[in-house]
Amino acid sequence: LNPSAGLLIGLDVGRRRVRLAIANVAHEIIATGMADIPAGADAPAQAEAAVRLVRRVGEEHGIRLGALEAIGLGLVGIVDDPSLPAGAVPARHAPVARRLAEEFGVRVAVDNNARLAALAESTWGAARSVGDLVYVRWSVGVGGGFVVGGRLLRGAHGAAGEIGHVSLDPEGPPCHCGGRGCLERRIGSQALLEVCAARGIALTGLDALVAAAQDRVPGVCEVISAAAADLGRILADTVVQLDPERVVVGGEFASLGSLVLDPIRQAIDGLALPKIGRRIGVTPADLGVNASAMGAIAFLLNEEPAIPGHLRP
Ligand SMILES: [Zn+2]
Structure with a gap:
């Protein structure tokens, strides 16, 4: 295995902070990080905080983001809308998902962050x-x-x-x-x-x-x-x-x-x-504050391609 190939990123965008986990091709978590979000920040401001966090942690750990394959994104609230066609991202969440997809050139899969923490506990916790x-x-x-x-x-x-x-x-x-x-x-x-x-x-x-x-x-x-x-x-x-x-x-x-x-x-x-x-x-x-970010990675590993809430660049 080339550990720098096939990176996956999990992001948990909460009300007050954004948390990050990065996994290698062996599905090992190789870096985590956190940044505060200003109170009352809108979706574009949340997206900028997430992008800056990924860039900063990537640099700190010498991680080559060119090997990034996909981003899992955990958000607050109900993440889905049956009125949208499959493959669309609900409008409320689109700015964060779209910004990440554009910045890093990979697909972004979205789900509720507490639900992702459940998945992380059943995968690693x-x-x-x-x-x-x-x-x-x-x-x-x-x-x-x-x-x-x-x-x-x-x-x-x-x-x-x-x-x-x-x-x-x-x-x-x-x-x-x-x-x-x-x-x-x-x-x-x-x-x-x-x-x-x-x-x-x-x-x-x-x-x-x-x-x-x-x-x-x-x-x-x-x-x-x-x-x-x-x-x-x-x-x-x-x-x-x-x-x-x-x-x-x-x-x-x-x-x-x-x-x-x-x-x-x-x-x-x-x-x-x-x-x-x-x-x-x-x-x-078991997993503490990074559970949702880790769950976003587990979600990428378990996902079905046709699941609603996915955005492809
Ligand atoms: Zn209620």
């Missing part, structure tokens, strides 16, 4: 060799992905795995998705910061919230474990219907270990189908 997986990423928002029979489930409209938008309360507060009382609206970091503030605990953001829980700040652990129980109830419903081998919990909250995982395990163990519930492993994700 906490669910290696697990054929049926439910993955949830609990962070600022709540995303997820299902691997069924070894394949990432995309859904008819690109929305498979959107656990965060299961409604807990049809009369609840409105959600950015257009629904009401969504799980994300109750347990996303912003909602939990508001609950803490109402109890007189002022915290600046997600990182401060997780750090306060690690420091066992009174009140914070109770808020987070109650939120984990809410998540566990939704995951238990999901498990009854999908019967996975494993549930993997990723995102910043998963780093809190038993505080988060125990309420989820209890909810699944207490299932109406107890023989199934007790056999399902609940484990933290």
Whole structure:
């Protein structure tokens, strides 16, 4: 094998930062990197940040980008639109995908970044060799992905795995998705910061919230474990219907270990189908912050050429 041939790039363009992974022909990750995105950046600005990151990391590691074969791109939100012909990229995502395709002269395959993290965990991480997986990423928002029979489930409209938008309360507060009382609206970091503030605990953001829980700040652990129980109830419903081998919990909250995982395990163990519930492993994700970028590479390795969401230069 010539390790400089056949490079693949995975990019994860999030709300606040873009992350990069580069794999060689042997499917080994040979470089990773990260860059912040200014708050409120539009798609063209996100695309420029991604291009600059690829160029910078390539130079730092002496990687010849002429050997690049394809780019996998993870984006926030629903990535697909059944009204578009196969091969088209949904308009909302086109600027980022098109800019990357033009800059590097390769095809760009797009999918949701939480779903790609699920694929990465089943390829390299906490669910290696697990054929049926439910993955949830609990962070600022709540995303997820299902691997069924070894394949990432995309859904008819690109929305498979959107656990965060299961409604807990049809009369609840409105959600950015257009629904009401969504799980994300109750347990996303912003909602939990508001609950803490109402109890007189002022915290600046997600990182401060997780750090306060690690420091066992009174009140914070109770808020987070109650939120984990809410998540566990939704995951238990999901498990009854999908019967996975494993549930993997990723995102910043998963780093809190038993505080988060125990309420989820209890909810699944207490299932109406107890023989199934007790056999399902609940484990933290393995791959950390680069999971989605790595999943974008796994997506390129597993993809079917006719899948919607692909852009060819
Ligand atoms: Zn929602």
